[in-house]
Amino acid sequence: MTHTYSVTGMTCTGCQAKVQSLLSKVPGVKNVTIDLPKGEASIDMDKHISATQLKEALKDYPKYQLAETNLNHHTEISPTTDEDKKTWLQTYKPILLIFGYIIGITFLAEWVQGDFVWMRWMNHFMAGFFLVFSFFKLLNLKGFAVSYRMYDIVAKRWNGWGYVYAFAELALGLAFLTGFNPILTNTITFVVMTVSIVGVLQSVFNKRKIKCACLGAVFNLPMSTITIIEDLLMIGMSGTMLLTMLQ
Incomplete structure (x- = not known):
């Protein structure tokens, strides 16, 4: 009822x-x-x-x-x-546009270099991802922290994690952009995103209708498989680069 x-x-x-x-x-x-x-x-x-x-x-x-x-x-x-009347495309238009912009700009950066290097492209993509997503979180840091606490397993136990997480994304974006200690940067990314996806999976599998905090409190995006794909993409890229560098 x-x-x-x-x-x-x-x-x-x-x-x-x-x-x-x-x-x-x-x-x-x-x-x-x-x-x-x-x-x-x-x-x-x-x-x-x-x-x-x-x-x-x-x-x-x-x-x-x-x-x-x-x-x-x-x-x-x-x-x-x-919100119930929106189509799938209308609902996820903001995040699809953001991914489209990041993919387009990073591919253009590779084209300007005269060749395409997958490792370099992934590095640029992750820099763009973390910088853009941290920007939206920082627009309303408190709103993001409250929303994030509703499903993230760490934020549920420590209220301050939502605030730290937004700045951690900003730091990771700058690290990828500047090429700072690639092994350390990718290791932190892999660990942080792996922990983050646990709460996302729990919410999606339990069919909880809650707001996804990936774009902070700016857009009202529902938690769904899109959020899982987003986190898996970051985990996959960081894991791939780690394995390549450690070989």
């Missing part, structure tokens, strides 16, 4: 992610969808959960006030939002 509640006090995507995270931890809650412009939370639950229990989950953040609405008689019908 799905119930809809009004939630006041949410002013940004960081607030949205925080409320979603807190309500998702209530026993019996299967999924939480937040409509930030409307100030509403649609909660899919296994059994009836009282509003008092839901309010209790938000008690440590008094600026977020939950109240029942007159929409709750539609308990068996999940609300349809604009």
Whole structure:
């Protein structure tokens, strides 16, 4: 069953992610969808959960006030939002454009060199990937950290990891760009991305409808196989370069 509640006090995507995270931890809650412009939370639950229990989950953040609405008689019908109406291409257009730009620019850089060297191209691609993705995370660092904490296995245990991770991506981007200690850079990349993908796999396989934090809090991208492919690509490239350099 799905119930809809009004939630006041949410002013940004960081607030949205925080409320979603807190309500998702209530026993019996299967999924939480937040409509930030409307100030509403649609909660899919296994059994009836009282509003008092839901309010209790938000008690440590008094600026977020939950109240029942007159929409709750539609308990068996999940609300349809604009996000539900988007096609796959419309949903993932931002990340597809970013990958297209990075691939195009790095291939152009190889063409200018007069030959194509796979190791050099992968190095440039990973530099572009980390620099661009860290940029979007740093636009709203707090919002990213809150969203990331909803699924990452390290961020769940240490709140500060989301903040560190954004700067770690920036540092890795600069390291790949400047050619700083390639073995160390690729080793760190392999380890960090391998740990990161664990939480992604858990969320996708459990079919949790949560926001992917790969582009920070700027775009509302759902967690999906696209996120898995993105992480696997970085793991594969760093692993390939490590093996090549160590031979």
